[in-house]
Amino acid sequence: MSETTQRMNQLPLRDSLRGEEPYGAPQIHARHLLNVNENTHPLSDRVTQSILDRVEKAVSGLNRYPDRDAVELRTALAAYLGHGIGVDNVWAANGSNEILQQILQAFGGPSRSMLSFQPTYSMYPLLARGTDTEYISVPRNTDFTISGEYVAAQIREHTPTITVICSPNNPTGTAVTLETIRRAYEATEETGGILVIDEAYAEFAQDRDQSALALLDGRARLIVSRTMSKAFALAGARLGYLAAAPEVVAALQLVRLPYHLSAVTQAVAIAALENADELLGAVDDIRTQRDRIERELRDMGYTVYESDANFVLFGGVSDPQRIWQDLLDASVLIRNVGLEGTLRVTAGTAEETTAFLDAMRTISKTTPPASPLAPTESTP
Numbered sequence: 178m179s180e181t182t183q184r185m186n187q188l189p190l191r192d193s194l195r196g197e198e199p200y201g202a203p204q205i206h207a208r209h210l211l212n213v214n215e216n217t218h219p220l221s222d223r224v225t226q227s228i229l230d231r232v233e234k235a236v237s238g239l240n241r242y243p244d245r246d247a248v249e250l251r252t253a254l255a256a257y258l259g260h261g262i263g264v265d266n267v268w269a270a271n272g273s274n275e276i277l278q279q280i281l282q283a284f285g286g287p288s289r290s291m292l293s294f295q296p297t298y299s300m301y302p303l304l305a306r307g308t309d310t311e312y313i314s315v316p317r318n319t320d321f322t323i324s325g326e327y328v329a330a331q332i333r334e335h336t337p338t339i340t341v342i343c344s345p346n347n348p349t350g351t352a353v354t355l356e357t358i359r360r361a362y363e364a365t366e367e368t369g370g371i372l373v374i375d376e377a378y379a380e381f382a383q384d385r386d387q388s389a390l391a392l393l394d395g396r397a398r399l400i401v402s403r404t405m406s407k408a409f410a411l412a413g414a415r416l417g418y419l420a421a422a423p424e425v426v427a428a429l430q431l432v433r434l435p436y437h438l439s440a441v442t443q444a445v446a447i448a449a450l451e452n453a454d455e456l457l458g459a460v461d462d463i464r465t466q467r468d469r470i471e472r473e474l475r476d477m478g479y480t481v482y483e484s485d486a487n488f489v490l491f492g493g494v495s496d497p498q499r500i501w502q503d504l505l506d507a508s509v510l511i512r513n514v515g516l517e518g519t520l521r522v523t524a525g526t527a528e529e530t531t532a533f534l535d536a537m538r539t540i541s542k543t544t545p546p547a548s549p550l551a552p553t554e555s556t557p
């Protein structure tokens with residue numbers, strides 16, 4: 178234990194935080210950074226200039242607080258989402274992590290619970306902990322799918338206040354169907370909870386019509402969380418948002434800090450939405466690279482989990498930490514998400530994908546993929 182940690186423990190820290198580490202992937206330098214599912218395509222000069230023009234105007238007004246309700250930005254986000262969604266259905270915050278945190282602040286808390294399907298995005302339990310919300314984790318099938326019947330049964334059994342389904346799911350890439358969401362919603366309505374579909378990676382899905390946005394109308398307990406960090410190539414700007422019924426947006430306004438979204442953030446996001454076509458232009462290429470990673474890793478003998486996101490989880494990795502290090506030695510940084518026998522790689526540009534696949538081919542000569550596991554009974 179470091180000296181700082183020892184001193185921290187003498188502070189009146191909340192019991193639930195004692196012994197914990199801050200969350201985050203290791204920030205390591207490498208030529209090819211394929212570890213945190215960013216869109217690795219850089220912004221064009223034209224889009225950069227367009228953002229700078231908006232930011233310049235915002236900077237000249239920085240002596241004033243920003244628009245507290247971010248109306249112009251929310252209107253632009255609503256137009257981007259379509260599905261008849263209006264400004265009153267949209268809320269925005271500093272990344273979808275803050276969106277999820279606000280959901281927990283409004284609907285979670287002591288004697289309340291949040292349920293999700295493991296393995297999934299590792300921030301969920303941490304956000305629950307930060308708001309003293311009980312976290313209930315139930316397993317996925319061995320291929321990481323979940324059926325509507327199963328999801329609904331888990332909601333009825335555990336009666337969580339908040340259920341989160343990540344689709345496409347991080348770190349497995351698995352998407353759920355609209356039918357599964359419908360079934361989950363029926364159970365949520367019966368048990369009086371809130372259903373959150375985390376669609377951080379929705380733009381990369383094989384079938385983009387499966388977005389839960391299509392189900393919002395008439396479902397006041399459904400929240401669809403989105404982000405500009407992934408498809409929009411705007412991870413550094415920190416802009417997440419959600420679509421839901423106006424009463425959900427009103428509830429989140431009870432917990433948001435006043436002026437939580439800076440004028441600069443709002444300007445950057447509005448400019449990005451004005452250039453949505455160009456920014457989203459890389460999505461098709463990323464999907465092509467993702468499919469290429471799946472195909473070529475499979476040809477090398479790895480087990481590949483079909484992905485609807487901009488990353489691929491692959492199994493059959495005999496020693497994930499060692500292969501992670503071998504890749505880093507080849508200047509390719511990917512992520513060991515701690516799932517036995519697997520690693521996760523972000524689909525980047527064609528050049529980055531080639532660098533990753535070439536390194537994997539070299540590595541698999543000395544450390545061949547583990548032979549595939551015999552098919553097992555699905556749990557549950």
Ligand SMILES: Cc1ncc(COP(=O)(O)O)c(C=O)c1O
Binds near residue numbers: 346
């Ligand atoms: C499933 C999922 N949800 C939410 C987030 C948070 O993204 P951000 O806060 O950048 O919007 C991430 C980030 O990787 C994610 O994978």
